Amino acid sequence: MTSIQEIDTPAALIDVPRMQRNIERMQERMNTLSVRFRPHVKTAKCLPVAGAQREAGAEGITVSTLKEAEQFFEAGFSDILYAVGIVPSKLSQVLALRKRGCDLKIIVDNVETAREIGRFGKAHEDVFDVWIEIDTDGHRSGIKPEEEALLEIARVLQEAGMRMGGIMTHAGSSYDYNTPEALKAIAEQERAGAVRAAERLREAGLPCPVVSVGSTPTALSAEQLDGVTEVRAGVYVLFDLVMRNVGVCTEDDIALSVLTTVIGHQQEKGWAIVDAGWMAMSRDRGTQKQPHDFGFGQVCTEDGTLLEGYILSSANQEHGVLSHVGETDKNILERFPIGTRLRILPNHACATGAQHPEYQAILPDGTVQTWPRFYGW
Structure with a gap:
């Protein structure tokens, strides 16, 4: 696989430069x-x-x-x-x-x-x-x-x-x-x-x-x-939104995301429907009890740019509902047309990772490698 555009959705992505930066930060601290x-x-x-x-x-x-x-x-x-x-x-x-x-x-x-x-x-x-x-x-x-x-x-x-x-x-x-x-x-x-x-x-x-x-x-x-x-x-x-709320990382440090595609709308409700439900994100709502609740995840563009205020507000098994916090986006259809690809940052990296048999690792040059994941007890 040569690029993120070739990845089917939903898929778990690892931003390798971010991951490497997180690893080096922790190891340097332990050395100190x-x-x-x-x-x-x-x-x-x-x-x-x-x-x-x-x-x-x-x-x-x-x-x-x-x-x-x-x-x-x-x-x-x-x-x-x-x-x-x-x-x-x-x-x-x-x-x-x-x-x-x-x-x-x-x-x-x-x-x-x-x-x-x-x-x-x-x-x-x-x-x-x-x-x-x-x-x-x-x-x-x-x-x-x-x-x-x-x-x-x-x-x-x-x-x-x-x-x-x-x-x-x-x-x-x-x-x-x-x-x-x-x-x-x-x-x-x-x-x-x-x-x-x-x-x-x-x-x-x-x-x-x-x-x-x-x-x-x-x-x-x-x-x-x-x-x-x-x-x-x-x-x-990998970090996640719970750790962001704890204060030990920012959204720019979160190396795990779920790639998803917009598949429909409920325009009067300000909803975009995506193909990442809780089977892709997990049911973990760890930010719910924290000061900043991200629903089932923070929405980003396909290239990882944060879309402030947009979250995965609810999730069924294979459907996720994307909406804006605090207000109904009447332009949701125009903003996120069918086929739009997005990334969702997870509440809990361990739980979201567990929903996927493999990661698509995005390397520094933008190419993609498939990294298998272990399962079982």
Whole structure:
């Protein structure tokens, strides 16, 4: 394929110069903060994207499914953190990957599962590399830095002969803030909580070589990362409208969009109908609770120029409704004739990417490459 004009719609586009700029920005920041960077590849789930991150200086990857771990390992990535709490039924998958040479780390946040990991590891004569998940903001899973269970989990693993690889945390609540001061504060809260958990382990004579933190907002907002050994972040590579509202990027940094075509109108309502519904954009309405609601996405011209005020205001399975915020555009038919091709910036890059089997990567010279995307669990 030689140009964007040859791409059928709807299609997921990656603006490669923007993506590369995002990668370099994050890696330079991590280098300045003197920490190792382990990107979360769940956003794009795409080898060329992960390869660009590695070439920029990333070390290891983070995955959200064991299927991702398998596919990236087969493609030459071996240092992998599976950053979702393990359950005993998946330990056989972990073991199979480790037996093939994958340096796969798993996480746990409760004593019961820690005991099961120990039993399974001993039974199969393998030493699992286990990290304890720490909750530093009440956002999701993990244990609090001061909980007694932290030491109990580490002792259970050590007594069973497993490797206590370290601790990890994710300040997902950072998505709820939108000022530099608030983002700096949550980044420091994340850092301090993780470091405190590591200190407690070491004071008890228990190993904690890795202190891993990260989210895109905190990675881009932390003023210092003393005591942290590595950072993880994912959505920064493509960015999206939620991150724009959080304040860590602008629309000009968003590297993912959905190419769509105008297929009809409801002129009296000021609507243009496009062939990108929620099957192309996802149902994610992450900007709905933020100060600036973009509906199902921000509308741009085919070349990526922002069309201020025009959003994908609603979506059915294969139909999207394009309209102007706050007023009815009586000239919608003339402004967007049938056949007009547009780009829609997504609310959530991870969710929109997941709707597509491949990306059309727009290279710096305007030519197009097809980049496959991974699926499955």
